[in-house]
Amino acid sequence: MATKGVPTNPPGMRRRQTAPTPSQAYEIELSVADAWVLVGYSQHPEAAEPAVYWTFTSVQGATWTERANEHLFGMLQLMEEYGTSITVKAQTEAAKANGLPVGDGPGRENNPLVRDAVERYAVDQAKKWLEDQDWVCEPIGAPFDLRCTKGDQELHAEVKGTTGKGKVVELTKNEVFHNQGPCTWGTGCDEQALFVVSGITVTGLMASGGKMGYAWPWKITGTVLCDGDLVPTRFDYRVPELTVVAS
Numbered sequence: 001m002a003t004k005g006v007p008t009n010p011p012g013m014r015r016r017q018t019a020p021t022p023s024q025a026y027e028i029e030l031s032v033a034d035a036w037v038l039v040g041y042s043q044h045p046e047a048a049e050p051a052v053y054w055t056f057t058s059v060q061g062a063t064w065t066e067r068a069n070e071h072l073f074g075m076l077q078l079m080e081e082y083g084t085s086i087t088v089k090a091q092t093e094a095a096k097a098n099g100l101p102v103g104d105g106p107g108r109e110n111n112p113l114v115r116d117a118v119e120r121y122a123v124d125q126a127k128k129w130l131e132d133q134d135w136v137c138e139p140i141g142a143p144f145d146l147r148c149t150k151g152d153q154e155l156h157a158e159v160k161g162t163t164g165k166g167k168v169v170e171l172t173k174n175e176v177f178h179n180q181g182p183c184t185w186g187t188g189c190d191e192q193a194l195f196v197v198s199g200i201t202v203t204g205l206m207a208s209g210g211k212m213g214y215a216w217p218w219k220i221t222g223t224v225l226c227d228g229d230l231v232p233t234r235f236d237y238r239v240p241e242l243t244v245v246a247s
Helices: 068-082 088-097 112-132 173-180
Strands: 013-019 025-032 035-043 053-058 063-067 136-139 146-150 153-161 168-172 191-203 206-215 234-238
Touching: 013 035, 013 068, 025 068, 035 068, 053 068, 063 068, 068 112, 112 136, 112 146, 112 153, 112 191, 112 206, 153 168, 153 173, 168 173, 173 234
Parallel strands: 153 191
Antiparallel strands: 013 025, 025 035, 035 053, 053 063, 136 146, 146 153, 168 234, 191 206
């Protein structure tokens, strides 16, 4: 069943509507041993408006909210609550055991929901640390992650999270251009910083652990060439030596 504004179901999961629009509510089921098992519920409380957020409740009693466009993320969290895990750490260990390369590369994650969990966790960790240093931070997202102020100072922070070593991270074209160009975003900034949270563990869609370091001030020294019909959109960036944040 497709519902306007709600993402499609993850493989092996389905939702059954128990209340009509606009007050939408669902029972969410997981396919286990060729049978459908109830794992939780989702609903949004608005009586006449599109959903701003969804409330999820697992059959074990855990409750949380997700933004309107992240219903799929909440469904997979119900899968994790039930006990069916997507464990990136285990995948990495299996790759090592089978002789597959697990090196210093940017550690690209094919599962977009796991990737989102890693990125959100890394930004939250950097934001918390900066706020502990008396900065006031707001998430921007693009072309940098955090806009932070302290008095009349303004800092633009780019944050990268990875399950790998963090020696190389991926930067978008706009992230590079923002770093190399005049540091402005409505108002001029005084400095830019790069935060890298490496060695993150992901179980299901829950990120934890990791080690954070930063380059501050941060300026990319390489040159971006856009020649003719070839326009680069993403770059593998060799991370400079970082100041490690004590855990």
